[in-house]
Amino acid sequence: MTALLEIKNLHAKVGDKEILKGLNLTIDAGEVCAIMGPNGCGKSTLSAVISGHPAYTVTEGEILFKGEDLLKMTPDERANKGVFLAFQHPIELPGVGLAQFLKTALNAKRKANGEEPIDAVAFMKYMNVRATALGISNEMLKRPVNVGFSGGEKKRLETFQMAMLEPDFCILDEMDSGLDVDALKIVGQGVSVMREPKRSFMIITHHDDLLQYVKPDKVSIMRDGVIVKTAGSELVKEVEESGYDNF
Amino acid sequence: MKKQKSDLLDVVNTPYKEGFETIVDTEYAPKGLTEEVIRFISAKKEEPDWLLDFRLKAFRHWQTMTEPHWFHGHYDPIDYQNIYYYSSPHKKAPKSLDEVDPEVLKTYEKLGIPLKEQKVLAGVAVDAIFDSTSIGTTYKEELKKRGILFCSFNEAVHEYPELVKEYLGSVVPYTDNFFACLNSAVFSDGSFVYIPKGVECPMELSSYFRINARQAGQFERTLIIADEESSVSYLEGCTAPQRDENQLHAAIVEIIVKDRANVKYSTVQNWYPGDKNGKGGVYNLVTKRGLVMNDAKLSWTQVETGSAITWKYPGCILKGDNAVGEFYSVALTNNYQQADTGTKMIHLGKNTTSTIISKGISAGSSSNTYRGLVKMSPNAENAKNVSKCDSLLIGDKCGAHTIPVMQCANETATIEHEATTSKISEEQLFYAMQRGLSAEEAVGLIVNGFCREIMQKLPLEFAIEAQKLIGVQLEGSVG
Numbered sequence: 001m002t003a004l005l006e007i008k009n010l011h012a013k014v015g016d017k018e019i020l021k022g023l024n025l026t027i028d029a030g031e032v033c034a035i036m037g038p039n040g041c042g043k044s045t046l047s048a049v050i051s052g053h054p055a056y057t058v059t060e061g062e063i064l065f066k067g068e069d070l071l072k073m074t075p076d077e078r079a080n081k082g083v084f085l086a087f088q089h090p091i092e093l094p095g096v097g098l099a100q101f102l103k104t105a106l107n108a109k110r111k112a113n114g115e116e117p118i119d120a121v122a123f124m125k126y127m128n129v130r131a132t133a134l135g136i137s138n139e140m141l142k143r144p145v146n147v148g149f150s151g152g153e154k155k156r157l158e159t160f161q162m163a164m165l166e167p168d169f170c171i172l173d174e175m176d177s178g179l180d181v182d183a184l185k186i187v188g189q190g191v192s193v194m195r196e197p198k199r200s201f202m203i204i205t206h207h208d209d210l211l212q213y214v215k216p217d218k219v220s221i222m223r224d225g226v227i228v229k230t231a232g233s234e235l236v237k238e239v240e241e242s243g244y245d246n247f
Numbered sequence: 248m249k250k251q252k253s254d255l256l257d258v259v260n261t262p263y264k265e266g267f268e269t270i271v272d273t274e275y276a277p278k279g280l281t282e283e284v285i286r287f288i289s290a291k292k293e294e295p296d297w298l299l300d301f302r303l304k305a306f307r308h309w310q311t312m313t314e315p316h317w318f319h320g321h322y323d324p325i326d327y328q329n330i331y332y333y334s335s336p337h338k339k340a341p342k343s344l345d346e347v348d349p350e351v352l353k354t355y356e357k358l359g360i361p362l363k364e365q366k367v368l369a370g371v372a373v374d375a376i377f378d379s380t381s382i383g384t385t386y387k388e389e390l391k392k393r394g395i396l397f398c399s400f401n402e403a404v405h406e407y408p409e410l411v412k413e414y415l416g417s418v419v420p421y422t423d424n425f426f427a428c429l430n431s432a433v434f435s436d437g438s439f440v441y442i443p444k445g446v447e448c449p450m451e452l453s454s455y456f457r458i459n460a461r462q463a464g465q466f467e468r469t470l471i472i473a474d475e476e477s478s479v480s481y482l483e484g485c486t487a488p489q490r491d492e493n494q495l496h497a498a499i500v501e502i503i504v505k506d507r508a509n510v511k512y513s514t515v516q517n518w519y520p521g522d523k524n525g526k527g528g529v530y531n532l533v534t535k536r537g538l539v540m541n542d543a544k545l546s547w548t549q550v551e552t553g554s555a556i557t558w559k560y561p562g563c564i565l566k567g568d569n570a571v572g573e574f575y576s577v578a579l580t581n582n583y584q585q586a587d588t589g590t591k592m593i594h595l596g597k598n599t600t601s602t603i604i605s606k607g608i609s610a611g612s613s614s615n616t617y618r619g620l621v622k623m624s625p626n627a628e629n630a631k632n633v634s635k636c637d638s639l640l641i642g643d644k645c646g647a648h649t650i651p652v653m654q655c656a657n658e659t660a661t662i663e664h665e666a667t668t669s670k671i672s673e674e675q676l677f678y679a680m681q682r683g684l685s686a687e688e689a690v691g692l693i694v695n696g697f698c699r700e701i702m703q704k705l706p707l708e709f710a711i712e713a714q715k716l717i718g719v720q721l722e723g724s725v726g
Binding site: 052074085091096100144 | 697
């Protein structure tokens with residue numbers, strides 16, 4: 001397997017506070033990697049830094065994505081290279097219809113890849129197949145992005161956006177927080193369906209809810225800004241039984 | 248590491264693309280404002296005595312007035328003696344386009360408004376005003392066959408003096424306010440429209456205003472008369488070259504909407520807004536008002552993206568019973584632009600209704616104020632007003648203000664007012680960029696979503712133009 005994402009000695013801070021303190025992590029193409037760790041260990045910071053959130057500053061280290069220096073790219077360039085972040089708290093965009101938003105996003109990606117914009121009819125077909133599979137109604141597609149949806153619906157919509165943009169690298173940041181069993185199942189199935197040899201996932205979580213539906217290839221335990229242990233999916237059980245104190 | 252930060256304040260700044268200057272021989276009145284200058288203007292226009300009298304009365308009244316200062320914002324005092332009140336690319340009004348300086352015609356072509364017959368815009372008749380002179384009106388003859396009069400104001404004074412005499416100053420008297428009074432004294436040209444009884448105007452009518460000359464003010468006057476049961480849709484567009492100095496634009500639009508007639512007046516205002524440090528730009532101080540009779544309707548739609556200072560309140564006097572007034576506005580300010588705009592809805596008749604929807608977008612260090620008056624007179628039985636004012640802020644150096652004034656002297660009348668303020672946050676921008684959109688695309692989508700319901704009120708071609716304009720005006724406000 002070849003590495004899709006390589007993080008070497010990554011240090012990052014928000015304001016003056018250093019949160020990532022020399023983190024190393026490699027995720028191969030096709031791999032599903034779970035990042036587990038207690039609250040406040042820097043899991044969400046890791047996802048924000050990979051996707052280029054402006055509030056975080058990288059002070060040392062590098063991130064290579066498909067062999068390219070990710071830190072040199074703007075957030076939209078990273079997205080168009082195939083980095084997707086499913087947000088823990090999806091942001092509302094009042095007045096911007098979901099379908100229109102996704103069409104603009106899809107065309108931005110196509111443009112970045114030197115492709116022609118998708119035509120309206122082809123787009124509708126492409127969208128409807130994915131919407132139906134994830135139980136997204138026509139009415140939801142017309143509504144503004146994330147405005148007035150329940151927590152569960154928002155997570156479902158994040159999964160739907162991921163299915164629409166077909167990214168090579170999907171970061172799921174605490175997708176299972178605040179989800180009831182039914183919503184969790186839909187999200188879990190959505191992710192499982194998207195698994196394929198070229199696509200990798202980084203699933204950030206602090207318990208095993210989502211991992212019951214999506215079995216990870218490997219699990220990395222994060223504490224205080226670094227990865228302290230990486231092993232197979234059996235680690236999930238160990239965490240559930242005895243917490244993070246042993247790491 | 249490389250800059251990850253997407254600074255929201257950088258997406259709003261492209262050069263003003265209409266900022267070019269046309270080099271033509273220009274004839275000026277002597278600089279400054281005196282009775283002689285007014286006589287000069289009147290003589291240039293070969294005006295009848297009654298019109299000169301009107302001007303002089305206005306001028307004498309203006310001299311007793313003081314410049315108002317309740318504008319929400321700041322600008323340096325205007326030196327009224329340092330302005331040319333008349334400038335024209337021609338010694339005499341051109342009889343046909345052949346007499347027009349080719350440079351002037353090229354200017355309009357560059358602006359996307361060809362005037363030569365073989366190229367005129369389909370479905371839109373245009374009256375093109377360059378500084379103080381109308382240089383041509385398209386489709387004039389075709390409209391005349393239906394009895395529709397569409398020409399420059401100056402031409403109307405000569406061809407249809409009775410109509411002009413009857414209605415000039417009937418909705419906006421010269422005593423109305425300081426700038427209207429100034430306009431009444433020195434107005435140069437403008438457009439005139441008369442739609443006869445029962446006639447539906449078959450095409451959009453439009454005026455295109457261009458200020459070119461240095462240190463010149465533009466003082467045009469538009470008079471629209473829609474006779475009983477007629478209807479017309481009118482568009483107004485405007486641009487100016489990029490100048491370091493401030494240019495004064497003080498116009499008047501008067502509209503008379505007779506029984507059961509219907510007038511829709513749309514403006515896309517793109518005067519030069521000044522540079523990104525707030526230097527230069529047009530002072531847009533305009534009085535627009537319509538008189539709406541029984542069962543008639545007047546609808547104002549404005550998209551205001553230009554000017555250093557915008558100070559105007561297109562209003563409706565709902566005089567007749569069941570009269571309807573509408574005001575739909577998008578005002579976008581960036582850098583150091585200041586806008587204080589809104590509407591006046593004066594309900595006089597029974598069962599009159601008015602709707603106000605205002606969308607203010609502020610970016611950079613700009614200031615954007617909605618100010619409106621809704622007045623229910625004692626006779627306005629069952630009159631109804633609904634107002635909705637929304638503000639959108641981009642960045643944290645700009646300001647948005649809402650100053651609604653409501654006066655109700657009839658207890659069966661109702662007034663509803665609703666206002667919201669929202670902000671495009673770094674988080675929204677990041678979210679959209681994470682999906683692959685550029686910062687500009689993201690801001691554009693959010694802003695267009697914000698003002699969609701107003702854009703839908705514009706005639707289609709204008710709507711597309713206005714949408715593009717907003718995109719251009721926003722470039723550089725994030726980055």
